[in-house]
Amino acid sequence: MLPDEDGVAAWLRYGALPAEQAAAYSIKTVTVLGSHDETSPVASAVRELVDGVSKILGVTVSLTSDTSSLSTSIVVAIREDYLAAGNTLSASATDFLDHTDGYWVDPQKTLILGSDARGVLYGAFAYLSQLAQGTLSSTPFGSRPRAPVRWINQWDNMDGTIERGYGGRSLFFEGGRVVEDLSRVKEYARLMASIGLNGIVINNVNANPSLLSEECLSQGVKRVADTMRPYGVRIGLALNFDTPRTLGGLETSDPLDAGVVAWWGETTKRIYNHVPDMLGFTIKANSEGQPGPLSYGRTLAEGANMFAKALAPFGGFVFYRAFVYDHHLREDNPKNDRANAAVDFFAHLDDAFDDNVVVQVKFGPIDFQVREPVSPLLARLKRTKAVIEFMVAQEYMGQQSHAVYLAPEWKTILDFDMRVDGRPSLVRDILSPDGPFGWPVTGYTAVVNVGRDTTWLGHHLAMANLYAYGRLAWxxxxxxxxxxxxWTRLTWGTDPVVVETVGNLLMDSWPAYEAHSGNLGIQTLCDILYTHYGPSPASQDGNGWGQWTRADQHGLGMDRTVATGTGFSGQYHPEVASLYENIETTPDDLLLWFHHVPYTHVLKSGKTVIQHFYDAHYEGAATVQTYPGRWEALRGKVDNARFEHVGFKLRYQAGHALVWRDSVCRFYHALSGIDDDKKRVGHYTHRIPLATASANVALEGYSPVDARLPEAASNGKAVQTDKDVPGKVTITVDVPQGTYDVAVNYFDTSVGRASYTISLNDKQIGEWSGNLQDRLGHDFSEYLDGHSATRVYFRGISLQKGDVLTIVGQPDKEERAPLDYVSLLPEGIVD
Structure with missing residues (x-):
């Protein structure tokens, strides 16, 4: 049996190679050329090699300065030190070592060179990665990053919580100050360096001004920087625009006020006194109610430039988020469109920003949805430097209770051709100093929500997203x-069955999630007014947030054309604009993003929009039903602790995917009045709704109650106990004799931990607790809705007509053991 693992080591677990593979290597020592102190990334590289090679090959490896036996040693050096020792470089090696952070690895000589100290560390991790996977090249290889900015944005709060955090409390903060024990921060820096990430903004963009207090800077922020620096990771800070007023005691935060300018100058100097190599500041202003320069009648450029001037003497940059929009838009105005905001607010300022201002642009025009077009602002800022912002935190994508591998979506963005001035302009090329705009500072940021949980993100499989983000940024x-x-070989082992199974499952996951959560470019149909987690298509419209679908009884979708709509399509360069302006050339997967159409509009597939919705939601949910069985096939091939963790999550996901499917299909069925051609929506052959009067169902101590979202429960109703005493539901079975899976759909809210037993003919066959808030990390709901709706199975139950199933629910606090329906499913059937 494989030893259990908790996940903290992630892809740096350095699993041992099979003995026959390990025997091919004769490494005994690591030799470093040049002199490097313990805080240098070179020293970190050496430590990593000694530890990693020892574990992978099952040998004892030591550090040596003896250069007489290099045939059994890994030689590590910065290029200059290597050349100073009388060595020469090939032209191939020079191509990589002439660039910042580049590296060159020669496996035959067991030589790892870096253009600089970070490059040495990146080369060491590249060597160890291939060695651990059993894929070490027999020929020399090198690499260099395509962009200099490869950063993470934490959304950690100083009280220890994490905004959109699903993996435990903050690594950095607790109780208003930096934590004393930074050992997990060190491990995080290792993970970052191993995938080429070189910067991190450690606090939430909704920043707490007290972070800038002298005590916090000197006793906390400095220690974080010192902990991460040996891994080539520099830190930055997110700032609240209104800090001069709220912390500094000034009467204003006007960026043109001399007192404000002086205050930020002195504050920036104080910060650099403690962290001399700080990256700079990230600013969120004039968005979602945040104060900013517009609050004082100043331009966004004037606000950004105030910070830029304070940072300039220290070589720092201000990363100014383009996430600026009015969240009180009037939906009754057909020209209003939140998607227009980034270009409207920033494009005309292209010549107005100081040289050390970088505009941070979300990959799509709205907010990390399941599918969006590329933000047109990335092709409109020609002189102002920009970086793209992704989101590893699955805020709208299952919140790390659902396994959703995001790299395929990110690739649709990076590989998109913006056709700037009629020339090939892939997004990934725009984000490179070698690209069409020649930005010397450009690249990648991502919102990441690692926490103190040993899984880091709350789900072992979610770490594939962090790994892929770092590798794509490079x-x-x-x-x-x-x-x-x-990632799979490094995290789960090199067994081909494991690699194939995990790979196939996760490659299916984004298409499946899109299919059952919101397709054709309609966005993720989650509850945007509450937790951003479960289904609530009605919440998209009738509010000021601007994530509208404009759904009514006739049709749905946003008309974003220039001719008749909001004009958003015209923000792109002409070739792309014409593609999206014309409904015939708009890809179906973005149809409803750019066009409002009737439900009967015929897609390129030949289906109507509404039938596609029904079919896609059923197909996507059906794919998710396969996840638990596919994972079960790996029993014994991965360690039991992580196997059980992932298995539980995938079983939960399978049940919640049905909640998504049913909620969205019911909503649009009711709104459109158009039946599903396949007679599935509203017709559930195997279900027994418990709130519907039936001769087969008896309630004792339970009464019907309306669900918060009608589409989230059978006929809009559930049952719950009348008060704080147990209730009983009795079902007289009316099915042919056979073996069935008994599925119970219930509501697991955040306001209690109800408990349940289920019996067949007075003999208990199972029990469960409404305690998912202790086992899952997503944002929970206190209501009976699409967030709290879930399912539990009791499999292989022998039933015949006349049998009696009894469910007894014990309420806890305000959770009154709510139930929706019971399904009696012949084996192999999913209702």
């Missing part, structure tokens, strides 16, 4: 499946 032309297979 090499955006890499393939999503190739990166996934790398």
């Amino acid at each position: 090499s955006p032309e890499a393939g999503a499946r190739d990166l996934l297979d790398e």
Whole structure:
């Protein structure tokens, strides 16, 4: 039996190679050329090699300064030190070592060179990665990053919570200060360096001004920087625009006020006194109610430039988020469109920003949806530097309770051709100093929500997203499946069955999630007014947030054309604009993003929009039903602790995918009045709704109650106990004799931990608790809705007509043991 693992080591677990493979290597020592102190990334590289090679090959490896036996040693050096020792470089090696952070590895000489100290560390990790996967090249290889900015944005709060955090509390903060024990921060820096990430903004963009207090800077922020620096990771800070007023005691935060300018100058100097190599500041302003320069009648450029001037003497940059929009839009105005905001607010300022301002642009025009077109602002800022922002935190994508591998979606963005001035302009090329705009500072940021949970993100499989993000930030032309297979071999082992199974499952996951959560470009149909987790298509419209679908009884979709709509399509360069302006050339997967159509509009597939919705939601949910069985096939091939963790999550996901499917299909069926051609929506052959009067169902101590979202429960109703005493539901079975899976759909809210037993003919066959808030990390709901709706199975139950199933629910606090329906499913059937 394989030893259990908790996940903290992630893809740096350095699993041992099979003995016959390990025997091919004769490494005994690591030799480093040149002198490097313990805080240097070179020293970190040496430590990593000694530890990693020892574990992978099952040998004892030591550090030596003896250069007489290099045949059994890994030689590590910065290029200058290597040349100073009398060595020469090939032209191939020079191509990589002439660039910042580049590296060159010669496996035959067991030589690892870096253009600089970070390059040495990246080369060491590249060597160890291939060695651990059993894929070490027999010929020399090198690499260099396509972009200099490869950063993470944490959304950690100083009280220890994490905004959109699903993997435990903050690694960095607790109780208003930086934590004393930074050991997990060190491990995080290792993970970052191993995938080529070189910067991190450690706090939430909705920043707490107290982070800038002298005590917090000197006793906390400095220690974080010192902990991460040996891994080539520099830190930055997110700032609240209004800090001069709220922390500094000034009467204003006007960026043109001399007192404000002086205050930020002195504050920036204080920060650099403690962290001399700080990256700079990330600013979120004039968005979602945040104060900013517009609050004082100043331009966004004037606000950004104030910070830029304070940072300039120290070589720092201000990363100014383009996430600026009015969240009180009037939906009754057909020209209003939140998607227009980034270009409307920033494009005309292209010449107005200081040289050390970088505009941080979300990959799509709205907010990390399941599918969006590329933000047109990335092709409109020609002189102002920009970086793209992705989101590893699955805010709209199952919140790490659902396994959704995001790299395939990111690739649709990076590989898209923006056709700037009629020339090939892939997004990944725009985000390179070698690209059409020649930005010397450009690249990648991502919102990441690692926490203190040993899984880091709350789900072992979610770590594939962090790994892929870092690797794509380094090499955006890499393939999503190739990166996934790398991660699987490093994280789960090199067994081909494991690699194939995990790879196939996760490559299916984004298409399946899109299919059952919101397709044809309609966005993720989650509850945007509450937790952003479960289904609530009605929440998209009738509010000021601007994530509208404009769904009514006739049709749905946003008309974003220039001719008749909001004009958004015209923000792209002409070739792309004409593609999206014309409904005939708009890809079906973005149809409803750009066009409002009737439900009966015929797609290129030949289906109507509404029938596609029904079919896609059923097909996507059906794919998710296969996940538990596919994972079960790996029993014994991965360690039991992680196997059980993932198995539980995938079983939950399978049940919740049915909630998504049913909720969305019911909503649009009711709104459109158009039946499903296949007679599935509203017709559930195997279900017994418990709130519907029936001769087969008896309630004792239970009463019907309306669900918060009608589409989230059978006929809009559930049952719950009348008060804080147990209730009983009795079902007289009316099915042919056979073996069935008994599925119970219930609501697991955040306001209690109800408990349940289920019996057949007075003999208990199972029990469960409404305690998912202790086992899953997503944002929970206190209501009976699509967030809290879930399912539990009791499999292989022998039933015949006249049998009696009894469910007893014990309420806890305000959770009154709510139930929706029971399904009696012949084996192999999913209702």
